[in-house]
Amino acid sequence: MSANSYLDILHSIDPVANEDLKAYAPFIVDGIKVGLLEEKVCQKILEYGHLVDNQLLVTSNEEGQAYVTFSASVTDSNNRTKILKTLTEAWREAAEFNTLAGWRGELFAIHGDPNDPRGFFFELERSASPIFGIGTYGSHLNGLVRTENKLPKVWIGQRAASKQTWPNFLDNTVGGGISSGCSPKEIIIKESMEEAGIPSELATNAVLTGTVSYMIAALGLEQSTLFVYDLYLPDDFQPVPQDGEVGAYYLYSFEEIEQLLLDGKFMPDAAIVIIDLFIRFGYLTPETNPHYQLLVYGIHRRLEVPPMSLARSS
Amino acid sequence: MSANSYLDILHSIDPVANEDLKAYAPFIVDGIKVGLLEEKVCQKILEYGHLVDNQLLVTSNEEGQAYVTFSASVTDSNNRTKILKTLTEAWREAAEFNTLAGWRGELFAIHGDPNDPRGFFFELERSASPIFGIGTYGSHLNGLVRTENKLPKVWIGQRAASKQTWPNFLDNTVGGGISSGCSPKEIIIKESMEEAGIPSELATNAVLTGTVSYMIAALGLEQSTLFVYDLYLPDDFQPVPQDGEVGAYYLYSFEEIEQLLLDGKFMPDAAIVIIDLFIRFGYLTPETNPHYQLLVYGIHRRLEVPPMSLARSS
Numbered sequence: 001m002s003a004n005s006y007l008d009i010l011h012s013i014d015p016v017a018n019e020d021l022k023a024y025a026p027f028i029v030d031g032i033k034v035g036l037l038e039e040k041v042c043q044k045i046l047e048y049g050h051l052v053d054n055q056l057l058v059t060s061n062e063e064g065q066a067y068v069t070f071s072a073s074v075t076d077s078n079n080r081t082k083i084l085k086t087l088t089e090a091w092r093e094a095a096e097f098n099t100l101a102g103w104r105g106e107l108f109a110i111h112g113d114p115n116d117p118r119g120f121f122f123e124l125e126r127s128a129s130p131i132f133g134i135g136t137y138g139s140h141l142n143g144l145v146r147t148e149n150k151l152p153k154v155w156i157g158q159r160a161a162s163k164q165t166w167p168n169f170l171d172n173t174v175g176g177g178i179s180s181g182c183s184p185k186e187i188i189i190k191e192s193m194e195e196a197g198i199p200s201e202l203a204t205n206a207v208l209t210g211t212v213s214y215m216i217a218a219l220g221l222e223q224s225t226l227f228v229y230d231l232y233l234p235d236d237f238q239p240v241p242q243d244g245e246v247g248a249y250y251l252y253s254f255e256e257i258e259q260l261l262l263d264g265k266f267m268p269d270a271a272i273v274i275i276d277l278f279i280r281f282g283y284l285t286p287e288t289n290p291h292y293q294l295l296v297y298g299i300h301r302r303l304e305v306p307p308m309s310l311a312r313s314s
Numbered sequence: 315m316s317a318n319s320y321l322d323i324l325h326s327i328d329p330v331a332n333e334d335l336k337a338y339a340p341f342i343v344d345g346i347k348v349g350l351l352e353e354k355v356c357q358k359i360l361e362y363g364h365l366v367d368n369q370l371l372v373t374s375n376e377e378g379q380a381y382v383t384f385s386a387s388v389t390d391s392n393n394r395t396k397i398l399k400t401l402t403e404a405w406r407e408a409a410e411f412n413t414l415a416g417w418r419g420e421l422f423a424i425h426g427d428p429n430d431p432r433g434f435f436f437e438l439e440r441s442a443s444p445i446f447g448i449g450t451y452g453s454h455l456n457g458l459v460r461t462e463n464k465l466p467k468v469w470i471g472q473r474a475a476s477k478q479t480w481p482n483f484l485d486n487t488v489g490g491g492i493s494s495g496c497s498p499k500e501i502i503i504k505e506s507m508e509e510a511g512i513p514s515e516l517a518t519n520a521v522l523t524g525t526v527s528y529m530i531a532a533l534g535l536e537q538s539t540l541f542v543y544d545l546y547l548p549d550d551f552q553p554v555p556q557d558g559e560v561g562a563y564y565l566y567s568f569e570e571i572e573q574l575l576l577d578g579k580f581m582p583d584a585a586i587v588i589i590d591l592f593i594r595f596g597y598l599t600p601e602t603n604p605h606y607q608l609l610v611y612g613i614h615r616r617l618e619v620p621p622m623s624l625a626r627s628s
Binding site for chain 1: 498522523539595614623
């Protein structure tokens with residue numbers, strides 16, 4: 001029962017089979033697939049194309065598959081960013097896509113362009129990312145407290161009742177999207193203070209343990225990579241909600257978290273970070289869970305976008 | 315330079331692109347793909363088929379793609395095991411495949427049959443596994459020693475000069491294949507004593523941290539999953555070679571291990587476990603390595619075989 005439930009959680013979060021991806025139109029820039037768009041998005045690009053001199057094209061390849069690309073004259077990241085800004089602002093005004101109701105005024109970078117000095121193909125308003133199915137990046141942190149047992153306790157945040165997305169759901173200790181030009185570690189230090197009041201002297205000890213990556217088909221296609229940090233906090237330290245994003249923090253054992261997870265109390269991205277935590281600490285094992293390897297695969301899905309590039313190849 | 319070298323190591327180990335897999339004939343049992351065979355293996359099945367009343371067939375599907383399967387009358391795992399035993403023993407006698415020179419007399423289980431009481435499709439001599447491209451499983455252990463720094467030191471084994479495969483190469487502290495009917499944890503406890511003299515009271519504290527999975531095209535196709543354990547050893551404990559498999563043990567820092575890794579001193583599967591260790595401990599990061607995400611993906615490749623099944627789904 002509980003063994004199957006883990007897989008149910010993963011499938012409920014990550015229900016897009018590779019076969020299903022054929023229904024999406026690739027977003028191709030300089031020959032590289034940077035996103036995946038639903039048919040209805042292609043229609044809106046055509047409908048609003050006059051606003052940008054039709055410099056964002058819907059066309060098709062030799063096999064007749066539709067794809068989206070910039071016209072050949074649009075070769076630099078600034079111009080690409082401007083075109084998408086014009087379109088998404090018009091769509092927001094006209095209430096074309098639900099996700100734009102959550103407009104953030106925050107730019108995500110589309111990584112991987114070897115010809116751009118910053119390595120970006122373009123930048124895009126955060127709430128528009130599912131419309132274009134681009135790769136998005138975040139940093140999440142597990143705040144841990146050592147116990148006399150082998151397993152630590154974990155500080156779990158409960159999202160504020162006022163949050164637009166997933167109000168009152170349980171979340172990791174800290175989490176934030178990686179804005180254009182920031183590194184995963186910078187984000188975790190910044191968000192640790194802003195969300196939980198963890199001072200940067202403490203937060204800088206957070207250890208990156210890897211990534212989880214997954215697709216979610218909701219308000220478009222999300223292709224998400226989260227950089228997962230562990231941070232051991234002193235016994236007498238208590239995270240305190242700072243910015244209204246988190247309602248409260250609770251210190252739970254792995255057993256308590258497992259029950260809350262299986263009861264569906266966690267928001268999707270936090271649930272995946274918790275499954276990763278359970279795997280890394282040997283709480284989930286192949287001896288007790290028949291779907292162990294499917295869970296390991298599932299939280300490490302290879303996404304259909306270029307990975308984040310920060311350090312430059314020498 | 316060193317950043318690229320990590321990717322070089324991974325590619326030198328795992329050079330089989332998904333596109334390349336089309337050249338292999340799937341091994342289909344009860345409608346499930348359990349392995350991948352080179353064309354020359356299909357030829358040998360035909361050539362030696364009379365020894366097993368042609369009950370292992372090379373046939374083709376509606377699209378004309380060749381595949382290998384058992385004849386419809388061979389429905390249970392014991393009979394399937396016998397047929398493969400007869401063929402592989404004949405091939406060994408005739409020196410048909412190089413890998414059979416390393417005959418182990420040890421059976422690997424082909425997992426995933428929901429109709430078999432043990433969940434096995436069949437069992438197969440370990441050294442024959444690359445011929446059929448089945449999924450193989452092992453348990454590896456990092457023996458760690460806490461230091462005053464954030465990073466522990468790691469006990470690294472050097473393989474004996476007399477080993478048939480990879481003599482003198484560096485290896486993880488402990489490693490072993492998972493024989494049919496054994497669990498990953500049982501193997502790690504058994505091999506810890508047999509290889510390194512780590513008593514079971516200590517070895518039982520080993521914590522499973524996840525798996526690494528990869529393909530190697532060498533003497534056939536290996537589709538390997540390794541269960542990776544970490545074990546903190548007391549300062550005054552020293553692993554000692556027991557069974558002639560390991561020549562010596564050295565206690566190295568992460569920096570020392572990195573240099574040896576980039577110098578090509580590690581055998582392939584151990585190198586992948588070391589990359590995983592570096593990722594999990596935050597020694598490898600996206601801020602310093604431009605291929606970080608490709609390395610995370612690369613060590614978690616989704617293999618073309620059913621995953622190991624131990625616990626039964628309820």
